[in-house]
Amino acid sequence: MDAHGYDRELREVAKRDRAREAAFLQKHAGSGGPPQLANRIAGRRLPPLEGTYVDKHDPARGKVLCQVPRSGRPDVEAAVAAAKLAQPAWAATPLAKRCAVLRRTAELIERDMDRLVRMESEDTGKPVKLAGSLDIPRAARNFRFFADFLESRKEAVHLTEGFRNETHRVPVGVVGLITPWNLPLYLLTWKVAPALGLGNAVVAKPSELTPRTADALADLLAEAGLPDGVYNVVHGLGPEAGEPLVAHPDVRAVSFTGGTATGAKVAAAAGPKKLSLELGGKNASLVFSDCDLDETVKGVARAAFTNQGQICLCGSRILVERSLFPEFTRRLAEHAKGLRIGDPLDPATDLGSLVSQSHRAKVETYLEVAQDEDATVHCGGGRPDLPGVLADGAFLQPTVLTGLDQDSPLVQEEIFGPVVTVQPFASEDEAIALANGVRYGLAATVWTKDANKAQRVAERLDTGMVWVNCWLVRDLAVPFGGVKDSGFGREGGEWSVDFYSEARNICTKVTP
Numbered sequence: 449m450d451a452h453g454y455d456r457e458l459r460e461v462a463k464r465d466r467a468r469e470a471a472f473l474q475k476h477a478g479s480g481g482p483p484q485l486a487n488r489i490a491g492r493r494l495p496p497l498e499g500t501y502v503d504k505h506d507p508a509r510g511k512v513l514c515q516v517p518r519s520g521r522p523d524v525e526a527a528v529a530a531a532k533l534a535q536p537a538w539a540a541t542p543l544a545k546r547c548a549v550l551r552r553t554a555e556l557i558e559r560d561m562d563r564l565v566r567m568e569s570e571d572t573g574k575p576v577k578l579a580g581s582l583d584i585p586r587a588a589r590n591f592r593f594f595a596d597f598l599e600s601r602k603e604a605v606h607l608t609e610g611f612r613n614e615t616h617r618v619p620v621g622v623v624g625l626i627t628p629w630n631l632p633l634y635l636l637t638w639k640v641a642p643a644l645g646l647g648n649a650v651v652a653k654p655s656e657l658t659p660r661t662a663d664a665l666a667d668l669l670a671e672a673g674l675p676d677g678v679y680n681v682v683h684g685l686g687p688e689a690g691e692p693l694v695a696h697p698d699v700r701a702v703s704f705t706g707g708t709a710t711g712a713k714v715a716a717a718a719g720p721k722k723l724s725l726e727l728g729g730k731n732a733s734l735v736f737s738d739c740d741l742d743e744t745v746k747g748v749a750r751a752a753f754t755n756q757g758q759i760c761l762c763g764s765r766i767l768v769e770r771s772l773f774p775e776f777t778r779r780l781a782e783h784a785k786g787l788r789i790g791d792p793l794d795p796a797t798d799l800g801s802l803v804s805q806s807h808r809a810k811v812e813t814y815l816e817v818a819q820d821e822d823a824t825v826h827c828g829g830g831r832p833d834l835p836g837v838l839a840d841g842a843f844l845q846p847t848v849l850t851g852l853d854q855d856s857p858l859v860q861e862e863i864f865g866p867v868v869t870v871q872p873f874a875s876e877d878e879a880i881a882l883a884n885g886v887r888y889g890l891a892a893t894v895w896t897k898d899a900n901k902a903q904r905v906a907e908r909l910d911t912g913m914v915w916v917n918c919w920l921v922r923d924l925a926v927p928f929g930g931v932k933d934s935g936f937g938r939e940g941g942e943w944s945v946d947f948y949s950e951a952r953n954i955c956t957k958v959t960p
């Protein structure tokens with residue numbers, strides 16, 4: 449479509465949607481009830497076409513925070529159409545200008561840090577300490593990193609006997625981004641920043657449990673100068689809004705982060721398009737007797753319980769060399785008991801609530817299995833006693849269990865909560881066999897002072913990522929992703945460039 453046709457079509461879309469947006473804003477202003485979020489399509493706040501909403505609760509306090517559009521296929525179609533219209537002009541915008549928008553967005557996220565931290569904490573139940581040190585700063589970092597990375601990239605040139613090959617990256621077009629509830633803005637911006645930087649237009653479907661920062665990002669991107677229609681958000685439930693987005697023929701690439709079972713559905717619905725699947729994990733922390741014990745207890749506990757154990761990278765299977773097993777388990781349980789569990793909005797809180805009552809109920813079914821299997825509970829094992837408004841929040845104590853076999857569901861399945869198992873091993877070979885003996889393969893950590901052993905073990909682990917004497921250290925240029933049931937595809941640095949753009953080679957005869 450030429451520029452004139454594009455403008456005309458945009459104007460028609462704008463005219464059609466203006467009345468719907470005005471009606472939405474009017475209703476919203478006068479209602480007095482919980483605020484209603486809108487979809488963000490072509491720069492407008494649009495209510496779902498069917499007019500239905502789901503309540504979004506604060507999981508720590510139980511109160512309704514807002515209502516989220518329960519969008520369906522027609523809303524997805526409107527968002528994809530808006531993205532398709534806006535994408536060519538955005539792709540034609542010089543790289544330097546696109547990167548300036550990314551950098552400005554990073555600044556605006558930092559400007560609005562307190563507001564976004566509170567929003568993320570209320571939506572997820574995570575402590576403000578974590579949202580303020582990890583989630584929101586990382587969202588800003590995602591934008592800044594990709595702006596710098598994309599601007600410093602060199603296009604490949606190959607000279608062959610009188611011919612010059614220049615390989616350029618061209619955007620994929622419209623990309624669909626589907627994100628989970630555990631790190632809402634962090635994971636969304638990990639996808640949005642490279643997608644926009646490379647000239648794509650985006651339709652995002654955040655988890656309906658944690659919708660507000662995706663909505664806030666629309667305002668920040670617009671303030672940073674992103675044209676209308678380049679970033680669109682459709683809220684709603686996975687099967688009703690996510691699946692039509694994944695299957696839409698005009699969506700040329702889908703980046704999905706979520707559970708393995710959902711990932712399989714996404715792969716089936718996507719058809720012939722680019723797909724990146726970042727799925728579940730059941731990550732092992734391998735602790736050798738020659739580790740630095742103080743540092744290892746702290747590091748392993750952090751890997752186990754950060755975000756109440758609701759990070760795909762959490763180390764929930766702790767494997768300890770037999771000679772250190774009793775002492776390590778005791779020290780780990782002591783450390784866990786010292787974590788302060790309580791109001792997520794209190795800056796001193798270490799552990800907040802799980803994301804929802806239903807997710808806590810799921811985690812608790814594993815505690816029942818642990819009881820049936822006669823596991824030893826070294827700490828936790830139930831709900832904490834919290835006062836006042838927090839009494840009915842979705843809190844759960846950090847729990848350390850031993851005595852479970854390798855084939856126990858607690859060892860094999862992703863619990864995604866503050867529940868870890870500790871198993872002993874007698875040799876390097878046994879440690880590696882236990883670590884690799886699950887269907888997941890996302891990440892692992894190795895704790896030892898022996899650098900040769902660390903290298904040897906790391907090379908035999910069947911995971912996409914290994915950390916040695918550390919955890920969750922993220923250089924955004926390195927590949928992120930897993931193997932086996934943890935998904936396929938990598939994102940980060942050059943891998944994100946590969947995913948969010950296509951290589952186009954132009955071979956020219958060189959005239960002497």
Ligand code: NDP
Pocket residue numbers: 626627628629630631653654655656657684685686687689690691694705706707708710711713714726727728729759760761862864890930934935
């Ligand atoms: P889900 O798989 O339930 O959902 C992820 C997203 O997919 C949500 O937005 C969800 O919407 C949507 N969705 C659900 N069904 C469909 C469908 N049929 N088609 C398209 N989209 C759909 O994951 P959770 O939100 O429960 O997040 C936790 C999971 O995410 C864990 O397994 C965790 O390991 C994984 N994860 C993986 C990471 C990685 O990088 N490997 C990082 C972080 C988390 P709705 O919320 O409405 O259901």
